[in-house]
Amino acid sequence: MSRHSVLKRRECKLHYCCSSCASSRQMSCKKWLLVCLLVPGTALLLYLSLTKGEAAQRYPLQKQQITDTPIEEEPGLYHVAYPREYKFIIDQPKICEEQKPFIVVMVPVPPGDTDARNSIRMTWGREKVVEDKVVVVLFIMGLNSENDEGTLQExxxxxxxxxxxxxxSNFLDSYRNLTIKTMVMMEWLSTNCQQASFAMKVDADVLLNMNNLINMLVSLNPVPTNYMTGLVWYASPVIRNPFNKFFLPHDVYPKDTFPPYPLGMCYIISLDLPQKFIQESKHIRPIYIEDAYLGMCLERLGIVPTKPPNMEQFVVALTQYNRCYYSGLIAILTASTNQMSSFWADIHLTNSPC
Structure with a gap:
């Protein structure tokens, strides 16, 4: 339910309660008003808690986050060990040196999700040069957890x-290991891609408009340092509900809110940051919520993420599709890679989307 819908319901219920007061003396108008204010007010507070808390941690409007039973507190479930001993078994160590990209786009994806990789290769990932700027798109993954590991590896x-x-890399690819995947990505960028001006992490189901992205980054000239941007969340509450997918106990993270961080669906960093993240991670206990963990690293570095020039170009909640509107965005989280491909194809159907 949107905030507008919540407020609209509140307005309608208040109107109804005043009508009821006029037509009936069985309950006083004050009692009606109290009920009408408390119920929608509670709904509004719950909504705000969802959007600022859970959405900030993994966009729950797209996925079900509440379970019927409490999440079991297994050892290491919320604290992610990061031993820094992983090795790349499939690598492209010379690609940045050879292509000298302006930006390298990293897409975390499970090893078995060939369809997602092909969808990106056929849509926004096919754009290798944009506004005279070289773009490199790479897919980063760990090891598959299924039994067909040998066949899949081939x-x-x-x-x-x-x-x-x-x-x-040779870590186990799973949701709980997203922080490991993120830090392994930072290791690769630090070692192999200092030639680029920017790096970007983007989820596989995000619709990306390369032209708008490059135009935004070019406008930042000269290239900034200590730069991280995206859809920035501030004072995102730490979820303490044990039935919630993003529950964190106090002994793992004692503060009530996270430091500012851009949502993991899509963020951009300057290439001086990967090595700094790696260094600071030695002093910060990792948690499995990877975007919030990067916010914790930024806080220790004394860096506040930067709002993009136009925050409205980064969108989490799906709206009714409109070619003109969508063509003006940089990144939007879609319901699936198929939907992402469909939107991209329609936007590029004509040179004048509006």
Whole structure:
């Protein structure tokens, strides 16, 4: 339910309660008003808690986050060990040196999700030069947890030979290991891609408009340092509900709110930050919520993420599709890679989307 819908319901219920007061003396108008104010007011508070808390941690409007039973507190469930001993088994170590990109876009994706990778290769990932700026798109993954590991690895090696865009490290690829995947990504960027001006992390189901992205980054000339931007969330509450997917106990993270951080769906960093993240991670206990963890690293570095020039170009909640509106965005979280592909194709159907 949107905030507008919540407020509209509140207005309608107040109107109804005044009508009831006039027509009936069984309950006083004050009691009606109290009920009418408390119920929608509570709904509004719950809504705000959802949007600022849970959405900030993994966009719950897209996915169900509440479970019927409390999440079991297994050892290490919320604290993610990061031993810094992982190695790349599929790599592109010379790609930045050879192509000298303006921006390298990193897409975390499970090893078995070939469809997502192909969807991006056929849409926004096919744009290699935008406004005279070279763009490199790479897919980063860990090891598959299924039994067909040997067969899948052979397919991945063939895919890598065909496209030269896969990065695979030897950690187990899972939701709980997203922070490990993020830090391994930072290791690769720090070691292999100092030639670029910017790096970007983007989820596979995000619709990306390369032209708008490059235009935004070019406007930042000269290239900034200590720069991280995206859809920035401030004072995002730490979820203490044990039935919630993003529950964190106090002994893992004692503060009530997280430091500012851009949502993990899509963020952009200057290339001086990966090494700084790696250094600070030695002093901060990692948590499994990877975007919030980067916010914790930024806080220790004394860096506040920067709002983009136009925050409205980064969108989490899906709205009714409109070609003109969508063509003006930089990144929007879609319901699926199929929907992302469909939107991209329609936007590029004509040179004049509006």
């Amino acid at each position: 397919r991945l090696r063939n895919e890598s030979r065909q496209y030269n865009d896969l990065l695979q």
